[in-house]
Amino acid sequence: MLKANKVKSINVSLDSLDKEKFKHITRRDQFEKVYNNILLLVKEGFKVKLNAVLMKDFNDNEIIDFINFTKDLPISVRFIEFMPFDGNKWDMSKMVSYAEVMQYVNAAFSETQIERLQDAPNDTSKNYKIKDYTGSFAIISSVTNPFCDSCNRLRLTANGQLKNCLFSSGESDLLTTLRAGKSIEPVIQKAVQAKFKIRGGMNTIEKLQEPKLHSKNRSMITIGG
Numbered sequence: 001m002l003k004a005n006k007v008k009s010i011n012v013s014l015d016s017l018d019k020e021k022f023k024h025i026t027r028r029d030q031f032e033k034v035y036n037n038i039l040l041l042v043k044e045g046f047k048v049k050l051n052a053v054l055m056k057d058f059n060d061n062e063i064i065d066f067i068n069f070t071k072d073l074p075i076s077v078r079f080i081e082f083m084p085f086d087g088n089k090w091d092m093s094k095m096v097s098y099a100e101v102m103q104y105v106n107a108a109f110s111e112t113q114i115e116r117l118q119d120a121p122n123d124t125s126k127n128y129k130i131k132d133y134t135g136s137f138a139i140i141s142s143v144t145n146p147f148c149d150s151c152n153r154l155r156l157t158a159n160g161q162l163k164n165c166l167f168s169s170g171e172s173d174l175l176t177t178l179r180a181g182k183s184i185e186p187v188i189q190k191a192v193q194a195k196f197k198i199r200g201g202m203n204t205i206e207k208l209q210e211p212k213l214h215s216k217n218r219s220m221i222t223i224g225g
Helices: 019-026 031-043 060-068 098-108 175-179 185-193
Strands: 009-013 047-054 075-081 114-116 126-130 136-140 161-163
Touching: 009 031, 019 031, 031 047, 047 060, 060 075, 060 098, 098 136, 161 185
Parallel strands: 009 047, 047 075, 075 136
Antiparallel strands: 114 126, 126 136
């Protein structure tokens, strides 16, 4: 079905390579199923991006395991800094920063092994690979090193709401306009023009740490990709 509809790239969320941790996160004992489906996607020729949200004292000890996962597989593992959303009990002390990820990498591999790759235009990630590894890894540092000045992303939720930034709690209703038979272009244009310069208006770490500024932002699972 995916191939028939010309889908070529698949993003998979996998926050742990440990079966028990996976079960704890998802409340499902289905690690093997997910793992085997990742291998199947690779076998079928899909471009696979593996997204892992890092948290201290939980899965930060798996950073090198994830990178070694790219040794023989043509996948891109993307480490994502823990971001604030409704219900995820965000605390900056739990976050593993870009700099901290690279500390793990530099401790495990020599300078000559770590290759900095060219990022694509408007890329949200900083891309690397280990010399002679088949795949690559990247870091999405939206908290400590935001890329807002070049970000061109918009998100459309399953119930027809447009978000101009993951950090913003604001949404624009496209569904009602569409069902009324009206053009949604003005709504999209207004949403884009209202986009804040950085992190949905939280342009300092102090603002980011203020719960009332991000507690109304719906959970990531209800935002979707």
